[in-house]
Amino acid sequence: MQRAIIEPNPTPPADSKAASPSKPGSLLQHPNSVAAEVRNLRKIYNVGSPQAHEALKDVNLSIRANEFFTLLGPSGCGKTTLLRILGGFEMLTSGTCRIFGEDVSRLPPEARPVNTVFQQYALFPHMTVRRNIAFGLEMLGKPKAEVERTVERMLDLVHMREYADRRPDTMSGGQRQRVALARALAPQPKLLLLDEPLSALDLKLRQKMRLELKSLQRETGITFIFVTHDQEEALAMSDRVAVISNGHLQQVGTPEDIYEQPQSRFVADFIGESNLIEAKVADSAGSEAAFDIEGFGQVQAPIGQRVEVGQQVWLSIRPERLVLGAVHREGPQATVTDRTYLGNAVEYHLRAGKHALTARSPRGGLRGRQDFAPGDAVSLGFEPGSIKVLLS
Ligand SMILES: Nc1ncnc2c1ncn2[C@@H]1O[C@H](COP(=O)(O)OP(=O)(O)O)[C@@H](O)[C@H]1O
Ligand SMILES: [Mg+2]
Structure with missing residues (x-):
């Protein structure tokens, strides 16, 4: 059953404090605006069947423009489901989902100002790095000169210029993940969704990529919604973190809030x-x-x-x-x-x-x-x- 709640004027989010100061290079978005908002969101898989499973239970969440926002929780708690609903890959069961004020609950992924980096970076193995990054821009019908300019900028952004003519299958996991990021960032989405993008990397590289991702987010000003089950990763990178357990939003706050002021046994135990x-x-x-x-x-x-x-x-x-x-x-x-x-x-x-x-x-x-x-x-x-x- 769909029970979409239509609000003609989005109400300010309950948890909107003073917006964080504008980040350098963040020309894309107004720092006070809300990038993504879900209200009374529920997701039941296999609705009406004996296998029905409630993956998200009445989730309310506001993510600000320019934020590095992380969804954190143990495996199976509903992180990917929430991200897929935001990206348009999964239909919500009830509630609303807005992106930059627009109700996108019924829009397909390609109609949303959103791009996604999945856990398994699906690069085209037979194309060079440069071609991989250009592909999405070409599909959008961008002029050739603009595509070339953007690709060069992205290569610099992820420090992959010297690999531009290599194919992904000749590169390390970390390098491939950088290319996947460049490809997702190239069309300048207003919102980037990242589903455990570092989980396939070894610890040293993961720690390096944490810093790179964070500075990439600062440089581009694109709102990042990042999913991880790794609390250290979440604390190290995020402006704010939402802790999820068993389909419930447990607590939302800065890394310091979450660590210093846990509001439930679950959060106190899961974080640190x-x-x-x-x-x-x-x-x-x-x-x-x-x-x-x-x-x-x-x-x-x-x-x-x-x-x-x-x-x-x-x-x-x-x-x-x-x-x-x-x-x-x-x-x-x-x-x-x-x-x-x-x-x-x-x-x-x-x-x-x-x-x-x-x-x-x-x-x-x-x-x-x-x-x-x-x-x-x-x-x-x-x-x-x-x-x-x-x-x-
Ligand atoms: N397509 C699906 N059909 C049925 N159940 C699903 C489906 N996808 C996920 N689930 C279930 O929903 C719950 C949340 O899954 P998921 O969002 O993938 O969790 P996480 O990403 O936090 O590990 C899990 O119990 C999972 O088994
Ligand atoms: Mg997942």
């Missing part, structure tokens, strides 16, 4: 690492509350929402913000069960009552920082503001 501890509200006054942790004692933490005494919550603490000390005072204690040397840090596994915790110290045992061994009893300290209270 977290100690998640069950606790009960013991006392609550204003913006602070005290929490009882079984077999552990009481801790204080700031709260962003109302909580009731006795309410069950989760506390999230990053391993690097858990501070170990010698046992010399009252307060939470733990026993070291394992110590792992990681080169740039030392990781301690701890047991405190029924809770297993992880602490990471950047200079464990070095430069005066105290080191601990398995079997040691330690006191647990929390850096101010390090305990996040999560209700779901």
